[in-house]
Amino acid sequence: MGGKEKSKGYCGWLIAFVVLGIVVAVIVLTVRHKHSSHKPVPAPIPGPPGAIEKKYADALGVAMQFFDVQKSGKLVNNKISWRGDSALQDGKEKKLDLSKGMYDAGDHMKFGLPMAFTATILSWTILEYGDQMDAVNQLEPAQDSLKWITDYLINAHPSPNVLYIQVGDPDIDHKCWERPETMAEKRPLIQVNTSSPGTEVAAETAAALASSSLVFKSIDSKYSSLLLKHAQELFTFADTYRGSYSISTPQVQTFYNSTGYEDELLWAASWLYHATGDASYLNYVTVQNGEKFANWLSPTLFTWDNKLAGTQVLLSRVSFFGAKEVSDEENQGLHMYRKTAAAIMCFLLPDSPRATHSRTDGGLLWFSEWNSLLHPVASAFLAVIYSDYMLMTQTASITCGGEAFTPADLRNFAISQADYVLGDNPLKMSYLVGYGSKYPKYVHHRGASIPADADTGCTDGFKWLSSSKPNPNVAMGGLVGGPFLNETYIDSRNNSMQGEPTTYNSALIVGLLSGCLYGGSIRWS
Numbered sequence: 001m002g003g004k005e006k007s008k009g010y011c012g013w014l015i016a017f018v019v020l021g022i023v024v025a026v027i028v029l030t031v032r033h034k035h036s037s038h039k040p041v042p043a044p045i046p047g048p049p050g051a052i053e054k055k056y057a058d059a060l061g062v063a064m065q066f067f068d069v070q071k072s073g074k075l076v077n078n079k080i081s082w083r084g085d086s087a088l089q090d091g092k093e094k095k096l097d098l099s100k101g102m103y104d105a106g107d108h109m110k111f112g113l114p115m116a117f118t119a120t121i122l123s124w125t126i127l128e129y130g131d132q133m134d135a136v137n138q139l140e141p142a143q144d145s146l147k148w149i150t151d152y153l154i155n156a157h158p159s160p161n162v163l164y165i166q167v168g169d170p171d172i173d174h175k176c177w178e179r180p181e182t183m184a185e186k187r188p189l190i191q192v193n194t195s196s197p198g199t200e201v202a203a204e205t206a207a208a209l210a211s212s213s214l215v216f217k218s219i220d221s222k223y224s225s226l227l228l229k230h231a232q233e234l235f236t237f238a239d240t241y242r243g244s245y246s247i248s249t250p251q252v253q254t255f256y257n258s259t260g261y262e263d264e265l266l267w268a269a270s271w272l273y274h275a276t277g278d279a280s281y282l283n284y285v286t287v288q289n290g291e292k293f294a295n296w297l298s299p300t301l302f303t304w305d306n307k308l309a310g311t312q313v314l315l316s317r318v319s320f321f322g323a324k325e326v327s328d329e330e331n332q333g334l335h336m337y338r339k340t341a342a343a344i345m346c347f348l349l350p351d352s353p354r355a356t357h358s359r360t361d362g363g364l365l366w367f368s369e370w371n372s373l374l375h376p377v378a379s380a381f382l383a384v385i386y387s388d389y390m391l392m393t394q395t396a397s398i399t400c401g402g403e404a405f406t407p408a409d410l411r412n413f414a415i416s417q418a419d420y421v422l423g424d425n426p427l428k429m430s431y432l433v434g435y436g437s438k439y440p441k442y443v444h445h446r447g448a449s450i451p452a453d454a455d456t457g458c459t460d461g462f463k464w465l466s467s468s469k470p471n472p473n474v475a476m477g478g479l480v481g482g483p484f485l486n487e488t489y490i491d492s493r494n495n496s497m498q499g500e501p502t503t504y505n506s507a508l509i510v511g512l513l514s515g516c517l518y519g520g521s522i523r524w525s
Contacts, residue, residue, distance in 0.1 A: 052517055057136040059422055060513040062435045064138050066477030066506040067145035069447070072110065072180065073099035082452035082473040086180035090167050090187055091155065098167055098189070101152030105502040106445035107173050108180045112156065112165035113201045113245075113256050116208040117304040118507040119149040120271070121381075123211035124314075125511035128385055130215075132517040142510070143215065150212045150227060153205055160233040165201045165245065166190040170255055176458035177465045179450050185458060190249055194237075198245030202238035203264035204307070206231045210271040228275055235268050259305055262293035267307035270314050279325065285315065286333025296336045299347035301367065302378040304504050312341040313382045313389075320389045345386055346400035348379050349413055353401030360487050364420045370497050373421060373431060373482030377508045380417035384515035387411045418512050421479070426487045432509065433501065434476040441470035442493040444500040448475040449493060465493055479505040 068080045072087045087108070091098030102118070104111045126133065126142055133139040156164040168187045176185060192198030209231035216224040238261075246258045266285050273281035290296070295308055302309035315337035326334070346354035350363065360366050365376035387410035389395070397404040423430045423438070430436035433443055443449075448471045450456060450464045471493070478501030483489045489498055 052132075052135060055422065056418065056513045056516040059418075059432060059435050060133070060136060060138055060510065060517070062432060063477040063479070063506060063510050063513060064141050064145070065434070066475065066479075066501065066503070067102065067141075067148070069475050069477065070102040070503050070506075071145075071148055072101050072103055072108075073148075080476070083447065084181045086183070087167075087187065091164070091189065094158075094164070094189060096158060096164070097155050098152060098164065100148055100155070101167070102149060102503050103180065106443070106448075106496065106500045107170070108168060108183060108446065109170055109173050109255075110152075110167040111252075111256050112153075112163070113204055113252075113258070114304045114502070114504045115149060116153060116201065116204040118504045119146060119153065119208035120204065120211050120267075121504070121507035121511055122146045122149075123208065123215050124385075125507070125514050126215050127211070128388070129511075129514035129517070133514050136517065138514075143219070146212055146215060150209060153208060154226065154230055157205070157230050157234060161237045161241070162191055162193045163198065163202050163205060163234065163237070164189050164191045165198055165249070166252065170251075177446055177450075177461040178456045178458055179447050179452075179454070179461070182455055183458075190251070192245055192248060194241050196248035197238075197241040197243030198248055199238045199242050199261035200258045200264040201245050202234050203261065203268040206234035206238060206268040207264070207271045207307075209234065210268065210275040213275050231268075231272060231275065235265075235272055238268065239265060256304070262289075263307040263311065265289065266293050266311045267314075270311050273318075274314075279330075282318070282323070282326070282330055285311070286330045286337075287327075290333040290336065294337065294340070296340050297343055298340070299344045301375050302382055303374060309341075309344050309379075309382060312337050312344060313386055316341040316386065317389055320393045320395070341386060342398040342400075345383060345398055345405070345410055348383055349400065349405055349409055350416075351409075352405060353403060355400075360483065360485060362420060362425050362487055363416055364425070364483070364487075365417065366483075366485050369484060371481040371500075371502065371505065372484070372498075373479060374502075374505060374508070376417045377421065377479070377505065377512055380414040381508050381511040381515065383410045384414035384512060387414065388515070414512065415516055418509075418516050421482075421509065425483070427483070427489060429489065431480050431482055431489075433478040433480065434474050440480050440489070440491045440499055442491045442495075442499065443471055443475050443478060443480060444493055444496045445471070445475045445478065448473045448478075467493070475501060477506060479509045 069083065074085045074088060088099050101110045101115060103109065104114060122142060123146060130139050133142055167189055172185050192202060209227045213224045213227035213231060244258050244261055246253050266289065269281045269284045300306055300308045315334060319334040319338040346352045347356050349355055358367055365379055366372055367375045387407040390407040397406050421431050423436050428438065430439040433439050450461055451472045480501050481498040492499065
């Protein structure tokens with residue numbers, strides 16, 4: 001009898017504990033739910049790449065072709081039927097071979113600052129997304145296009161304190177409308193040196209060669225070392241002999257005027273730190289010059305002229321993934337770069353309390369009538385990279401004005417800009433030439449507008465500029481300037497404001513599309 005009563009007592013306690021456990025579990029789940037609604041849980045680290053987004057793979061394959069369209073020199077394995085050898089005598093007056101490189105846009109100029117920027121962006125893309133590019137057979141073409149530029153940049157740097165920054169006279173070039181294969185006008189050279197410094201162009205070239213040295217490190221170690229040697233010499237030259245090339249060589253002001261060189265010094269030193277592991281470069285950007293040059297906590301737009309936003313994101317990589325033997329001062333500087341990079345993301349995200357309102361009704365970031373797609377594509381490129389840094393380090397969110405935003409939010413923003421470019425816009429038109437069923441047919445591009453068998457002189461080719469017929473050749477992969485704020489686009493060959501593709505635009509769209517292929521494969525260390 002007593003045993004049965006004792007059994008009942010145990011049973012009562014068991015029921016009480018079960019009930020209490022259920023109540024506690026409900027409370028915990030409720031608290032967790034409330035907490036998670038305010039503070040996102042870190043997303044899982046991406047595993048092996050999943051399914052490739054075919055749309056972006058197809059678009060990437062198109063975009064990559066514009067580098068072949070723009071190549072100068074004696075072409076190798078030429079894939080563009082209407083292109084041939086050109087500018088074979090470039091540099092000969094100074095006993096240099098400057099025949100390679102790429103033409104800037106729809107003209108036949110070689111401008112050093114935007115061309116070096118093109119190489120830096122292409123290098124960064126390969127370093128971050130080379131595995132994705134390889135999966136869709138675009139890695140090797142990207143490496144080949146990059147080397148076509150870096151070969152030129154090496155030859156343009158014949159001694160430590162001399163850099164040739166321009167081939168051709170834009171006044172002469174722009175008075176002609178002809179194919180590059182038939183041009184016969186003089187193509188003078190411009191250099192920067194100790195008496196006529198050009199810090200921004202020398203530093204950007206250093207960034208291009210330092211970043212590309214990482215690309216070729218495992219492919220061709222000798223070439224990689226040569227690139228790095230030139231990068232270090234150019235940075236020393238840029239930093240020692242400070243001065244803007246816009247002042248030293250005022251003729252560049254009309255086309256690629258510089259607003260300052262401090263950003264390029266930080267950008268180049270950041271790339272040299274990644275390429276060498278030399279702590280002096282990290283100290284340069286954090287302790288010595290961070291507060292002076294970096295414009296911390298003030299979001300900026302990333303362009304061929306202003307590298308601050310790119311530097312903030314690039315150095316946030318060091319903060320996300322860690323660095324060995326970093327001093328407290330250097331760590332504090334890295335923290336400020338990462339904090340500023342987050343502020344840039346808050347500026348870009350459309351639902352952020354800190355968001356810019358400079359957008360079209362269709363959702364495209366918009367800041368300029370000239371080449372309006374430069375800013376949204378460059379911004380989206382940085383956003384997809386930063387999103388992947390967050391994913392790889394299981395960083396749950398950034399905070400913008402008290403609201404949390406996840407890596408998925410950043411990625412969705414980047415995709416929205418890419419999709420707009422590819423045709424998800426009010427005109428239902430792709431701004432990437434050759435992609436989709438509807439794209440610009442009257443692109444402002446000399447070679448594309450003139451039949452391949454035409455032998456024009458300097459001026460008689462203007463009949464093709466004014467022709468009412470679409471271009472006989474497709475400038476495959478060219479990213480045109482883009483829409484006006486009211487989302488209109490005038491498809492006219494004379495409309496260079498909207499209809500002229502640039503090589504650096506192509507580097508940025510290649511970077512963005514590579515990042516959109518699928519998420520989370522950061523391959524370099």
